[in-house]
Amino acid sequence: MNRSNKINTKQINLLQVLPHLNSGGMVSGAIEIANFLKSKGGKSIVASSGGYREIEIKKNDCISINLPLDRKNPFSIYKNKKKIINIIKKYNINIVHARSRAPAWSAYLASKESDTAFITTFHGTYGTENFIKKKYNSVMLKGDYVIAISNFIREHIEKEYKKKNNIFVVPRGVNENFFSPDKVTSARIISAAKKIKTDEFKKTILMPGRLTSWKGHEIAIRALHLLNDNNTKLIILGDTQSRLKYKNYLDKLVSKLNLNNRVLFLNQTRDLPSFMMLADLVISCSTKPEAFGRTILEAQAMGRPVLAFNHGGSVELIINNNNGILSKPMDVSEFGENIKKALLLSAKEREYISKESIRNVRKKYLTTMMCKKTIQLYKNLLAKKIDEKNFNN
Numbered sequence: 001m002n003r004s005n006k007i008n009t010k011q012i013n014l015l016q017v018l019p020h021l022n023s024g025g026m027v028s029g030a031i032e033i034a035n036f037l038k039s040k041g042g043k044s045i046v047a048s049s050g051g052y053r054e055i056e057i058k059k060n061d062c063i064s065i066n067l068p069l070d071r072k073n074p075f076s077i078y079k080n081k082k083k084i085i086n087i088i089k090k091y092n093i094n095i096v097h098a099r100s101r102a103p104a105w106s107a108y109l110a111s112k113e114s115d116t117a118f119i120t121t122f123h124g125t126y127g128t129e130n131f132i133k134k135k136y137n138s139v140m141l142k143g144d145y146v147i148a149i150s151n152f153i154r155e156h157i158e159k160e161y162k163k164k165n166n167i168f169v170v171p172r173g174v175n176e177n178f179f180s181p182d183k184v185t186s187a188r189i190i191s192a193a194k195k196i197k198t199d200e201f202k203k204t205i206l207m208p209g210r211l212t213s214w215k216g217h218e219i220a221i222r223a224l225h226l227l228n229d230n231n232t233k234l235i236i237l238g239d240t241q242s243r244l245k246y247k248n249y250l251d252k253l254v255s256k257l258n259l260n261n262r263v264l265f266l267n268q269t270r271d272l273p274s275f276m277m278l279a280d281l282v283i284s285c286s287t288k289p290e291a292f293g294r295t296i297l298e299a300q301a302m303g304r305p306v307l308a309f310n311h312g313g314s315v316e317l318i319i320n321n322n323n324g325i326l327s328k329p330m331d332v333s334e335f336g337e338n339i340k341k342a343l344l345l346s347a348k349e350r351e352y353i354s355k356e357s358i359r360n361v362r363k364k365y366l367t368t369m370m371c372k373k374t375i376q377l378y379k380n381l382l383a384k385k386i387d388e389k390n391f392n393n
Contacts, residue, residue: 007379007382007383009037009041009042009379010040010041011042011094011382012037012042012043012094012095012375012378012379013042013043013045013092013093013094013095014033014034014037014042014043014045014093014095014096014097014378015046015047015084015087015088015091015093015095015096015107016030016033016044016045016047016096016097016098016099017046017047017048017067017084017096017097017098017099017100017103017104017106017107018030018046018047018048018069018098018100018103019048019049019069019100019102019103020048020049020050020051020069020070021046021048021049021050021051021052021053021056021057021064022051022052022053023210023238023239023268024210025123025149025172025292025294026099026100026123027051027053028172028294029099029121029123029149029172029370030099031046031053031056031057032367032370032371033097033371033374033375034046034057034060034062035060035062036367036368036371036375037371037375038061038062039060040375042375043092044062045062045064045087045093046062046063047064047066047067047069047084047087047103048064048065048067048069048070049066049067049068065087067084068080069103069106071102072101072102076102077102077105077106078106080103080106081105081106081107081109081110081113082110083106084096084107085110085113085114088110088111088114089114093116094116094117094382094385095116095117095118095119095378095381095382096110096111096117096119097119097120097121098118098119098120098121098139098140098143099120099121099123100123101126101136101137101139104120104139104140104142105139108139108142117144117385118142118143119143119144119145119146119147119377119378119381120139120140120142120146120147121146121147121149122146122147122148122149122153122156122157123149123291124153124291125153125288125289125291126140128160134160138161141157141163144166144381144384144385145166145168145380145381146163146166146167146168147167147168147169147170147374147377148167148169148170149171149292149313150169150171150291150292150316151169151316152312152313153291153292153313154169168373170373170377171292171364171370172292172294172365172370173297173365173366173367173368173369173370173371174294174297174298174301174361174366174367175366175367176301176361176362179273179276179298179301180273180302181277181302181303181358183273184273184274184277188271188273189274189277191271191274192269192271192274192275192278193278196233196235196264196266196275197264201231201232201233202231202232203229203231203232203280203281203343204232204233204278204279204280204281205220205224205232205233205234205235205279205280205281205343206235206237206275206276206278206279206281206282206283206304207220207235207236207238207282207283207285208238208272208275208276208282208295208298209237209238209284210238210239210268211236211238211239211243211246211247211250211265212243212246213246214286214287214288215238215285215286215287216284216285216286216309217250218253219285219287219330219332219335220234220335221234221250221253221254221257221259221263222257222336223285223332223335223336223339224262224263224336224339225257226333226336227336227339227340229340230262232262232343233263234259234262234264235264235266235275235279236250236263236264236266237266237267237268237269238266238268239267247265250265272298273298276298276299276304279299280305280342280343281304281305281306281307281339281342281343282296282299282305282307283306283308284296284306284307284309284314285308285335286308286309286312287329287330288312289309289311289313289314290313291312291313292313292317293308293312293313293314293316293317296314296317296318297317297361297365300317300323300324300357300358300360300361301357301361301362301365303355303358304357305324305325305342305345305350305353305354306318306323306324306325307325307326307327307335307338307339307342308324308325308327309326309329309330309335310326310328310329314326317365319356319360323356323357323360324353324357325338
């Protein structure tokens with residue numbers, strides 16, 4: 001008998017822990033699970049240091065608790081452990097879900113001490129260059145269940161940490177009610193167009209994602225320079241996360257290459273679909289393999305052509321020359337040639353890519369699919385814990 005069938009969603013009292021509620025796929029996943037579980041009658045609590053996306057949790061009557069979970073020193077980890085134990089007791093939590101390493105250590109210790117089910121999501125490859133780093137990362141493998149956000153991440157875990165048991169691949173998803181061409185109004189598109197001044201250019205390339213060096217902004221800028229096309233503009237859209245030194249470096253590079261008129265930096269937006277509607281091409285050129293590639297998926301859901309490096313999670317999302325283009329990693333020249341290739345697509349070719357992209361997303365990568373798979377893992381784990389307690393008694 002599958003005991004998980006006897007676990008009702010309303011019996012799930014979930015605490016998710018993560019460092020912040022700002023930009024990033026980790027945050028999106030936590031918010032999506034919190035709101036989905038709440039909508040199905042479960043109890044949903046998120047502990048973090050807060051952030052501008054906290055409102056997305058509170059507006060759906062989920063509970064948001066502010067803790068200094070963005071701190072990595074051992075003293076803070078220990079203090080947070082005690083606070084998490086108090087939350088577990090106060091809200092009768094039966095599952096703790098950790099999504100980042102420092103908070104995961106606090107959550108793991110609290111779960112162990114309180115005998116609460118513990119689950120982790122492996123959101124990235126993390127650094128594995130030395131023993132100390134691997135030891136720090138190892139907490140993400142201490143979950144009763146470990147969620148890998150892509151097959152690439154599962155293979156990484158198996159290769160680097162020699163772990164094969166209790167790993168479950170749950171791909172990230174896209175909200176089709178938000179990332180859908182027919183859901184974006186003309187007024188929203190006009191508002192976005194005013195910010196990027198599309199009327200001045202014939203072609204627009206969009207690069208969404210936070211401003212951090214491994215996202216490959218320098219490669220995108222240098223590839224644009226190789227195009228030598230004054231009618232093409234690159235929009236770099238993302239949160240600087242206070243990385244002013246890196247932003248200044250990119251500004252100087254843009255000036256050096258005489259691209260001031262053709263590169264525009266914009267802060268993070270809550271209306272990414274409108275900007276994607278204006279894009280002739282959406283690009284990703286991360287220098288390190290993406291664990292999944294959420295922005296690629298979001299662009300595909302909007303029917304936009306996408307270009308990404310041929311590594312990491314991107315390989316799972318893009319069928320080369322079908323629903324996007326894959327390019328040799330770190331090769332600026334080839335990336336520039338592929339930008340040119342994508343911008344020269346005929347209307348018929350663009351229509352085909354659009355249909356294939358949207359079809360693939362709606363078949364495999366919707367938020368509801370991701371949430372349902374995760375909730376089922378919660379049920380399976382709760383049933384397993386009940387069986388273990390009954391056996392021990």
